[in-house]
Structure formats: structure tokens, C-alpha cells
Amino acid sequence: MKGTLFAIKRYALHDGPHIRTTIFLKGCPLFCRWCHNPEGISPQPQLVWSADRCISCSTCIEACPQKALQFTNKQIQRDLEHCDGCGDCVRLCPSLAHESNGWQATVDEVVAEIKKDIPFFDQSGGGVTFSGGEPLMQPKFLLALLRETGQLGIHRAVDTSGYAELEVISTIAEHADLFLFDIKHMDNDKHRLYTGVDNSGILDNLRYLVKKGYKVQVRLPLIPGINDDHENIIQTGTFLQSLPEIDGLDILPYHPSATAKYDKLRIQYSGDQIQVADEAHIQDIVRILEQFDLSIRIGG
Helix, strand or coil, X not given: CEEEEEEEEEEEXXXXXXXXXXXXXXXXXXXCCCCCCHHHCCCCCEEEECCCCCCCCCHHHHHCCCCCEEEECCEEEXXXXXXXXXXXXXXXXXXXXXXXECEEEEHHHHHHHHHCCHHHHHHHCXXXXXXXXXXXXXXXXXXXXXXXXHHCCCEEEEEECCCCCHHHHHHHHCCCCEEEEECCCCCHHHHHHHHCCCCHHHHHHHHHHHHCCCCEEXXXXXXXXXXXXXXXXXXXXXXXXXXXXXXXXXXXXXXCCXXXXXXXXXXXXXXXXXXXXXXXXXXXXXXXXXXXXCEEEECC
């Protein structure tokens, strides 16, 4: 069995408890305007080009079997209708200006990478986190990874938007030690506007997990002008208060750190008007949420 990844991050400190290895699975059904991992949205590997590395040698243009590349205005332009993703440009580029965003790997290959960090897990109490993208988009691959790492005694976390069929959620939950579960907006219409999907199934899945006794760490990506208004904060606190199994919430303040990724992928960043929240406003939100008997933590 193979799955598609786009990154492996070692010594991660914000993707679950203690020192962790984070495996980023490719593909996401949401299109959040503020997405900080745009390279994880497409389920397929993508070929990208970096202008700062290019030496204008034309090797890639001459080598492309589909004639899908051309040099225009000091930029390599890729004809996506003709490019078949063969990767010749990546393999032959002398300056490494072309690269593949994403690759396929077997369960054994991924587990072998995770096993390298077992000494750090043992010392810190950490483990592996499966993130994305949306890891639940590759449920069979994710399930196989969870089973294999579980047999090794590794703590397993799943970082998710919660957007999946209940059958998928329930199956994965049997093999996960922790869910890192994002709540992006309580209003369904606004959730659909800003992420492209409804939130009703997401909230139902969260209710299911906590009622069944699975461990869930709820997180609120705090996006100025989108979900940081008083009404949404009150609705978020009210909803979580209705789930007595949840006693805490992680607030993840927005930071525009992903703009360079969008440029490299030639994707327009729809969140370019989002401002960074000031500390005073964040503390006001913390005080409001604490009134719902929630322990609030800034950051993951």
C-alpha cells in the first residue's frame, strides 16, 4: 500500500505533546483562505520551480518530453494541460530549480523513518503526528500507519479538520491516542464561505469522539476578520461548554508565514488581506473563553 506525502518534520514541538515526528499526508477537501500548508491541498505530487535557483540554462525546456515548459519574461512557464508530471525537469536541472512537491511512499518506508526517532519519543514521552493536508483523506493508508506504529508502542496523534465520514472517524479513532481537532467557525454559512465546506458534520464528529471517550485536543485557528469576532467566540465557548469532556482549548493565532509557498506554487493567496491579531485582542478572547470554564493555551 502506498500513500502520498509532502513533508516529514522531525523534532516538532507544536503538533502534540512533547517531541514528535510529524508526517504530512497530501490532499485536503477544505480550501481555507488562510491555509498555511497550500502544498498539502492537492492530493497529487506537484512540480514547482524556484526563480532564485534558476540559472536560465534551458536544460529543462530541452529535456521536457511533452514540450510543456517555456521561458517567458525570465520565468519558466509550465503548461499544466500538457505536463504529465514525469519529473524529468526535476532530475535533470543542474541548479535544483525544479522540485517535486510530494512523493509516494509505502507504509514500511514511512514507518522506517518514524522508527529513527523512537529514542527521542522514549526520552520525552512524544510520538508521531499524522497531519496534512487532511490525513483522513487517505484513510486506508493512515489506518495502516496507525496500526504499525501502535504495535511499536509509539504515541499516535491525528491532526484533523474533522471533515470526514463518521465511519472513517470511528475506525481511525480505535487506533489513535489523540486527535488534534480544529474548530474553524461556528456559523455554517461562514464556515462554507471561508473553507468551502459545511461544518455540521465536523461538529457531529467532534461530539461523537468526546462522547465515546476518545482523547481530543480542540484548537481554534484565530483568523482576524474571519472568526475572531465576539459572536463567534461566544458561540465557540458555548458549544465547548456543552461537551463537559472538553476542558481546554488551544488558540492558534494567524501568522502570514506561508505567502512564499503560494508564490512558488503559482497559487493566488486569498488571505493576503488578513492582518495579524494584536496581543491585546488575543487576551480579550482568552478572558471571554475562560468564562466557559475552559483552560486556554496560546499555541499548539
